[in-house]
Amino acid sequence: MTIPVMEIFGPTIQGEGMVIGRKTMFVRTAGCDYSCSWCDSKFTWDGSEKDAIRKMEPAEIVDALKQEGGEHFGHVTISGGNPALLARLDGLIDLLHADGIKVALETQGSRWQEWFTKIDDLTLSPKPPSSGMKTNFSVLDFIIESLQLKQEGSFSLKVVIFDEDDLVYAQEIHQRYPQVELFLQVGNDDLETTDEKEFLPYSLRRYEQLIDRVMENDILKDVRVLPQLHTYLWGNKRGV
Numbered sequence: 001m002t003i004p005v006m007e008i009f010g011p012t013i014q015g016e017g018m019v020i021g022r023k024t025m026f027v028r029t030a031g032c033d034y035s036c037s038w039c040d041s042k043f044t045w046d047g048s049e050k051d052a053i054r055k056m057e058p059a060e061i062v063d064a065l066k067q068e069g070g071e072h073f074g075h076v077t078i079s080g081g082n083p084a085l086l087a088r089l090d091g092l093i094d095l096l097h098a099d100g101i102k103v104a105l106e107t108q109g110s111r112w113q114e115w116f117t118k119i120d121d122l123t124l125s126p127k128p129p130s131s132g133m134k135t136n137f138s139v140l141d142f143i144i145e146s147l148q149l150k151q152e153g154s155f156s157l158k159v160v161i162f163d164e165d166d167l168v169y170a171q172e173i174h175q176r177y178p179q180v181e182l183f184l185q186v187g188n189d190d191l192e193t194t195d196e197k198e199f200l201p202y203s204l205r206r207y208e209q210l211i212d213r214v215m216e217n218d219i220l221k222d223v224r225v226l227p228q229l230h231t232y233l234w235g236n237k238r239g240v
């Protein structure tokens, strides 16, 4: 069973969410059922790089990870695109686990897969109104109920915030799933710039603005507010 792979890179730090700062490798799969207006990984689904997609067996992916990262990693993050479109991703997860490697996964929570229960660090990132996408709450409810039944591994919610409507959406999420750790992440609205000197102060200002809005919020009490740490170091660069 092959997996459509767009890129494999690392080791680097996980720049976002529940395991921010952790040394990890990345496997980015191709294809998404969403088309978020501000997606920073559009090349995984907009057809612009379809020739770069490699259909790989799980063992080939593990080989490629070792080629890139040598023996000096113990954690792999699977992102995309939406890796939850792949019914048979458990082959790769099992192979990595057999090697003592922990597995994280990023998905928007639009599809359930049985193998979600095997993921060590699962991030569900439902999309706020600014994305132009609509959350199917019956699917997200089912995913979260199913994950709450399992004993091993952990999962969290991460909502990207661009504007006030997004904050209202984050409130709804927090009130609907009060038991689940919620991370609020600054939206990056400048995906084109390569001017890292301008980008860092600009990103810091946006992070501070989000912090200000959350600090005065009566509903968003038990949350964490994070930037995309990798963009502070490497801007919009790919494969880092």
Ligand SMILES: C[S@@+](CC[C@H](N)C(=O)[O-])C[C@H]1O[C@@H](n2cnc3c(N)ncnc32)[C@H](O)[C@@H]1O
Pocket: 032, 038, 039, 040, 041, 079, 080, 081, 082, 083, 106, 107, 108, 109, 124, 125, 158, 160, 185, 186, 187, 188, 189, 191, 228
């Ligand atoms: C590229 S997505 C791939 C995984 C999955 N499709 C998802 O959206 O969760 C990985 C993470 O990047 C976030 N992201 C995408 N574009 C972003 C942007 N412009 N600013 C901040 N975060 C962004 C997504 O919300 C998601 O949490």
Ligand SMILES: Nc1nc2[nH]cc(C(=O)O)c2c(=O)[nH]1
Pocket: 012, 013, 014, 015, 016, 026, 041, 079, 080, 106, 230, 239, 240
């Ligand atoms: N360093 C780093 N951290 C990340 N966290 C989530 C990423 C993603 O694109 O899914 C990402 C990424 O592309 N790079």
Ligand code: SF4
Pocket: 032, 033, 034, 035, 036, 038, 039, 040, 041, 042, 044, 080, 081, 082, 108
């Ligand atoms: S769900 Fe994720 S990969 Fe898909 S378009 Fe949105 S941000 Fe991009």
Ligand SMILES: [Mg+2]
Pocket: 040, 041
């Ligand atoms: Mg990214």
